[in-house]
Amino acid sequence: MTDTPSEPEVLLGVDRGVATITLNRPRAINALSHAMVRTIDAALIDWAADPAVRVVLITGNGERGLCAGGDIVAIHDDAKAKPGANWPTGSATAQFWRDEYTMNARIHRYPKPVVAVMAGAVMGGGVGISAHASVRVVTDTAKVAMPEVGIGFVPDVGGTYLLARTPGEIGTHLALTTARMTAGDAIAAGFADHYVPTGDLEAFVEALHTGTVDTALSLASTAPDSTLAAHRTWIDDAYAGDDAAEIVARLRRAGIDEAVAAADAIESKSPTSVVVTLRSLRRAAAATSLEEVLDEEYRVSIASLDSPDLVEGIRAQVVDKDRQPSWRPASLDAVTAADVDRFFAPLGDAELGLASRAEPLDPTPPVREGSPA
Structure with missing residues (x-):
């Protein structure tokens, strides 16, 4: 779905050293199409070597969110349909994921600061x-959420890398229940670093253009408390181990209302996706790089x-929106x-092969600016 045929799905621009990527499908909560991924990755490649660009800013148009995910209807x-004799590795979806995961790795290894504004739905x-x-x-x-097990899928785009590195078993809880994180939760879980209230965003973006990243980050506020972090005791106890059942x-x-609700949530998801996700998380925890996980x-x-x-x-x-999936098994x-x-x-x-490329996207990821040492 395209919001306005005359407008591109990704808006690109460079102003005062700031290269901006604006996702522009607000009616679809800026869901990523393959064309959008290719546009973004091509821009990142160009800007990496452009001396006029000192920082990249990623935002989304509309009030509903930065990005609700990929185009899952496609x-x-x-x-x-399972088209073609080379299914599934030769499918359009396989190529979409190949390009998307390459873009994810490029963002992680980018040689210049990449500032992402996570507002509204970020899934x-x-x-x-x-x-x-x-x-x-x-x-x-x-x-903020990784809701994949609710549609019979498994967290991707480097999600298992992030989920496996949350404090304790918070990531396992998030992955298996598809729970949504608030701003405070996202920072506590390591999915975000800085809290800027909506009312201060305009000033934050202007400060990026007129000063440095650190200047802009001086406008950040203390993050709200994390409900997830407050539940670490029962989360860590319950989610230990490799057996989903x-x-x-x-x-x-556990005898705790929130824990029982989590059990109900897990049992409503695809059983296969839940078990595969749990193994993916445990394997991602032992991986040495994002590329290996991707x-x-x-x-x-x-x-x-x-x-x-x-x-x-x-x-x-x-598609049908009956909310009554029939899982097998x-x-x-x-x-x-x-x-x-x-x-x-x-x-x-047909492997993706990011971890074994002769010329990696960049030798080491940059230190997160403004993050504690």
């Missing part, structure tokens, strides 16, 4: 375009295209080790 249609692909930036600003309207059982035994997420995403739950989940949540206990193993199978010549 993914649904592709997965349902899935929206996390990928913002939470890997070197300067991550969250506002009072932010609702046991995690649900521990949540119910390579594995690509394998998992490709396998998801052949999973009945992906088509069914998107159908139920977005229907329970956590029914998901076998073989069901899970296939998601991690090597792809041979």
